[in-house]
Amino acid sequence: MTDAALTQSAFLTLSGISKRYAGVRALEGVDFACERGKIHAVLGENGAGKSTLIKIIAGVVQPDSGTMRLGGSEVSFATPSAANAAGVVCIFQELSLMPDLSVADNISIASPPRRFGLIDARAQRLRAEQLLAEIGCEDVNPLMRMRDLPLSRRQVVEIAKALGKKPQLLILDEATSALTSADVEKVYAMLARLKAEGVAILYISHRMHEVEALADRASVFRNGRHIETFDKGRRSTADIVQLMIGRDIAAQYPPKPAREAPKPMLDIENLSWDKRLDRISLRVGAGEIVGLGGLDGQGQKSLLLALFGVLRGVSGQVTVEGREVHPGSPAAAKSVGIALVPEDRKTEGLMLPMSIADNLVIASLDAISRGPLVDRARENEAIKRAIARLQIKIGAPGDAVSTLSGGNQQKVVLAKWLMTDPRIILLNDPTRGIDVGTKQELYRLMRELADQGAAILFYSTDYDELIGCCDRVAIMYDGRIVRELEGDELTETNIIASALNIDAATPDAAGAAHA
């Protein structure tokens, strides 16, 4: 089908949509269309622009340029409720539910049934029961508070809430990621029913088998651009993976040294936690950089937090240099030589209003103190060394750390931990939102630290970075390590294939299947 024909029968049409966040391109000149009575999958890597696309359609963010037409007339949604009023309903990945309100309250939150001007609790409850029955989840009591429901049930309520808005265009953004397989079947049945009723459905999922089972058509996005749209069965899985890869920026990575089997440093055996980490075993040797790959939210962050003593109820064994450890808090983890550069540097990494100097020494105060008092001379000495070592660009050490650029802030976080002389360094996506120059400095520093004997566990959403930096990459899926890639196996195709948990078909084999 040509693009012109597609536009004519389309229900929703986007033309020339662009969006930038603080100078970073999220979407660039995107043309996109979807039809009634079709399930349309949107595919792409982390950061390909899928989320921005649906946020624009659902009225959460406004595009910088471009037009959007719905059912033939031009529209622009200033708020999510304006989009809802036009029949565009989105089930968001980050749940939009109010934890202290009941299931019934949440489902009818936007326009509850009323009697004499007041909310009719009985009618509201009936409505909730009906909607939940429609997706086959009668087991949820509408009186329960959201807070008391497990994640999978919350997601069911989110779907029921969306159904209650009588959507014409329904967007599911990873809406099944937390569901049990029994629930997924019920959601599929519901989607088939909606499709038969002529609802247009946009389906965003990282699970390739779901896309294969459901979608009538798929569109691939990459780097904020719409790459290709094709009907079901026209492309093999391997083709799709190839479409999703294809990066233009090649960063400079320090060379990886050839090495013999490294001395063991960190040994993880059968680590499990709260259904989100499933019997993880992994070894990181002294001098090794081991990457954690996979799609967002497959348990990588939980693994780092578990090692750093943040999580309660972790089972399994963690050994550091042959000695078993059970860190129960970040302070305990620090004392056995573990450091973590956390996910969100603004809230977990730094105390933004405090000075650069205070932030630098905050984790190593005991090393520069005499008794209960901080030794000013030693403190200044340590600060000077840290700033020089990481080449942090600052005005004065007394300036608030919030005055620094993102890259320099991240350097402060790293420098803070280096002052504790850690043996094991855990990095949670440390290069996110950082300029290329600083990224390269961080890569060099990581290699330097490894050469000095540190064991580094490095989670990144950027596959290119994993390939360039790591000696070995463990790919996680659904709380498990599904594959470890090393040496020549360490390619983008292999990473994406393992991340989607599909068989990594070689391009040749896929081509043969296609023919």
Next chain:
Amino acid sequence: MLDDIAIRVRQNIGIVTAVLLFTVLYLLYNFAHPRGFSSAVLVQNGDEIFALAMLAMAQTVPVLASGLDLSVGAVMTMVGCFASYLLTGAADGTPLHLDIFGLQLGLGTFPGGVSGILLGIVVCLATGTLAGFINGCIVVYGRIQPIIATLATGAVYIGIALFLRPTPGGKIDEDLNWAMTNSLGDFAATVHIFDDGAASWFAPVAWIPVPFVLLILIALVVWVPFRRSVLGRAVYAVGSAEGAAYMSGLPIDRAKIAAFTLAGFFAGCGGLFLAIQTSSGNADIPQAGAYTLNSIASVVIGGTSLLGGTGSAIGSIFGAMVLRVISFFFRIFDIAPLLQPLFEGLILLAAVSIGALGVLRVKNTLELFR
């Protein structure tokens, strides 16, 4: 059905605890009191409870939207000072004039008689409501944190009260005082209804104290409908997850203004009653502060989370009553009144500890800081 009841009890465990605690304490009190279980004791207790119960309700609404209102005591005091001018009940009305640093401004005569009293009550309640509305507008449109916005406006309202009553004084109509602070029978006799309260059908309820009837009326006529309105729902939603409330298209600005406005109304009711009860207006700063702090304590004892989103003004009424009953004990057991803050503090700590038990179930300790 049984399931539903179990769920409701579990969700309202804070309120249930407060009700049980109050019931036990109050029964004990009445058994220990030489004239326990009598209308006279009940009337006296009702009068002592009413103002704090109103302030506890007032505090609840902003807290549900995760904001504190530090001006409730000040609004109460200011409204009380207004009442001491407007509710004198003088037959030919009350001449009003302003003395602004020597500049005399005549404001005409406020009408007297029964119609004057009714009008005065309306003006007093409107004043409280307006004060709350101003708080809400400052918080929403000035984008100032509720705690600091109401600290400032509270000082302003106390300032107005001091301007009105530099020294305690004024007067409240004696019949009004008598009718509102005694039993229903006395009320009927004063306003000459139901054969001056002697009607035979009226006898079974004549012993009930007026303040309790008022309390129940205000809860039923104002709080219950508000809680079941879309705006009331929005207040809970804002306190629970403001981002999600916004994404669901709820009127979050209107909800916050409504929360503070309602707080002003309830605080106004408290101030009006306190003036009627004491027959005077008094810009008492320590008293205003104590009422504000006790209102927060009542809210917490009544099972409302200071983080917002869960709880009810009904629970806060019981929280206020628990606090007051503790002070009754000091009277009958002849304990040194100086120990009272100590015991009130211990009760508060115990109540808060029950609410904090959920922390033990958190599996990701990072969530404790969010």
